[in-house]
Amino acid sequence: MAETMEDFKEELEASFRKIRVGDILTGKVIEVSEEGVLLDFDYYAPGKIALEDLSGDPGFSIFEEIHVGDEISATVVKIDDGAGNLVLSRKEADDVLAWDKLKQMMEDHAVVRGRIAEAVKGGAVMFVEGVRGFIPASKLALRYVEDTSEYQNKEVEANIIEVDVAKKRLVLSCRDILVQKSLEEKAEKVKGVAVGSIVEGTVEQLKDYGAFVDIGDGISGLLHVSQISDKRISHPKAVLKEGQKVKVKITKVENGKISLSMKALMDVTQKDSEPAFDYKESGQATTGLGALLKGIKLD
Template sequence: MPEETMNDFKDEIDRSFRKVKEGDILEGTVIDVSDTEITLDLKYYTQGIIRVEDMSDDPKFSVHRDVHVGDEVSATVISTDDGNGNILLSKKEANQVLSWDKINELKEADSYIDVKVSEAVKAGCVAFLEGIRGFIPASKLDLQFVEEEDLPNYVGKSLKVKIITADKEANKLVLSAREYLKEQADARRAEMISNVEVGLVTEGVVESLQNYGAFVNLGNGMTGLVHISQICNQRIAHPSSVLKVGQKVKVKVTAIKDGKLSLSMKALEEIAATEITEEKIEYESDGEATTSMADLLRKAGF
């Protein structure tokens, strides 16, 4: 076995004599954890010290639970001498640099990130991402706006979020869980619509009235459009002349395109619908099938 020479230790020697100044980010290995501080081996002539209050902004942080001997830690130099000859460091300050870099990468990638809601605050909730405090507005917690009294129900929940705003200078991080939930809801809706057939006659509730027609809620998150020309046999200037929001109506599915349902009430005035029982649903090209959307989807396994 060849003898070790000074060259073999050149990197360590260079590191031990390098000039360290305030603001530098150093990496070290945890060699001791106490109630008040963490000690790091910096491969330097002296050790690094991080006070517990300088480890994390997370109110849930626990030094004995979250820090272990052997952990690799990056921290910013606060002082080159803590009064005892050690280098005083702050992991929180390093996080402000390293974490914002990571957050900007995630925002650029437009990817979903898993976070856990740590507390409810006014108008939303808080979750930490890469050690940075992130705010999730009440309008972005779910598919619908979450009322203030319901915000505590989200504490402890894990959410998939996207980064909406990442402003390092203003220390502002805004997250949203709505995009992922909407994507999942749209996928479920598309799958449910794939089980609907043209010719189906069902009941729904008028959800809204527009100049061009009426949107009818068929249940289970599915809504279809009855074009103004398909509301009745008479010409009408506006759907409100014969319909009102909340009214129950019977409609026929006349077309399915790009995950959207086209409905008709007029068709049911022209051709009598054949009522069928829940136990037997038949689709005939020349006839009509009547069932509820809930029954249809229950038979499809939803």
């Protein structure tokens, strides 16, 4: 069957469509070189993106991150470079498209993974979707990081906590993910704690209502003030001090929380130390008058 012009209608319309500077086009990579990439848009002319217009990430590697067949969106910078090619910039397109994507990622609480590109004063820099993001030192780990240089080139996971398009500000947090992971790990460890077992721990913190005791493997339990002594005390500091080693009994594990008792151990000790009355019958019982009066002097 012979092909007609109708068969090529869509291709012809695409090739003659009006393209303007500022338009964002999506095309397929047909060539990758050290100078940049060449894109096919089903247009009469191909599009060229120079290496410096591909990404704002200083760690970007063209041969590692772009391959023939990949689809790329880019902004039209110039209609003709003098050789009939469209001149494009993925950096400019990313600047428009990335912010919308970043806002959606924040709403979805998405986890982003990447490498710290630079350690700076008060935090670190990581690029997400080609946009420079800042991670404050207070959000790099579970605790404030004084020396951020140790994070240079480190792979991390983070959440997006602020997207401000007007100010071009992107703020990330590793801490929120680390906190969640820590809670999940603790929950798994707590499942293995046996109620009734006696363990040695270290007093971590004193509160009005009791003491938190580290019983090992990153697990802590609450030793309520009523379970510290068999005598009534007004505050845990009357008996305990932080850093003190204590033996405790695990009395309850519920909803990921562990209840401890020193009093329960004292109760057991007291019972063990009570004298036992062990009666053994020996000889024969007698009710004779002589036996009753034996040793009694009569005047």
